[in-house]
Amino acid sequence: MTGARSAAAPLRTLLMLASFAVTAYAGLRLLEGGPVVGILIWFVGAALLHDMVLLPLYGVADRALQGVLVRRRPGAPPSPVVNHVRVPAFVSGVLLLVWYPLILGLSDNYRRYSTLDPDVFRGRWLLLTAGLFAASALLYVARMLLASWPREDRDAGAE
Known part of the structure; x- marks a missing residue:
């Protein structure tokens, strides 16, 4: 099994490099001739909004949902x-x-x-x-x- 893993490693590396190249190409095409600063602000704002506002809200909503719908003993499956x-x-x-x-x-x-x-x-x-x-x-x-x-x-x- 170890031989199969080591033989697949160069292929994985090649696929990762190809995906980075496609991503870079798409990013350059997106930023070409468009409002670069506006797009970058949108991406950073979306990431910050999701990670700092929405993700904690998801957690609170999920805990509240579990508290309302699930009455279980500690250690019992959900x-x-x-x-x-x-x-x-x-x-x-x-x-x-x-x-x-x-x-x-x-x-x-x-x-x-x-x-x-x-x-x-x-x-x-x-x-x-x-x-x-x-x-x-x-x-x-x-x-x-x-x-x-x-x-x-x-x-x-x-x-």
Whole structure:
């Protein structure tokens, strides 16, 4: 096994160098002819905002969620109910992060460039978020019902 690892090391190094080259090329293309200072401020601001503001908020929200939803003994495994809230909240948050100008009605140029109505995004995002939470709740209920069936009934039904 050691021989296979040492033989793969030059290939990994080559792939890492290639990925750095592609990243450098993309970075140069991004900064070419654009507001370099504005882009750099955006990247640094996004990193600082995420690491210093949002990450602690994620932690506090997760602890609060676990405190509300999970009543367990110390050392007991975590309850799966937390993940049935985390996943739809995460997907909804990513969608909000990507589409926030349209969801919050901050994009004045959208109608002019696309000739589409921008007023539908908030309702659709809320509907999608509600659907994600509803699907997650149904999945949780199905998991709990399946777990409550006697073991021999589940094994007999699988045959």
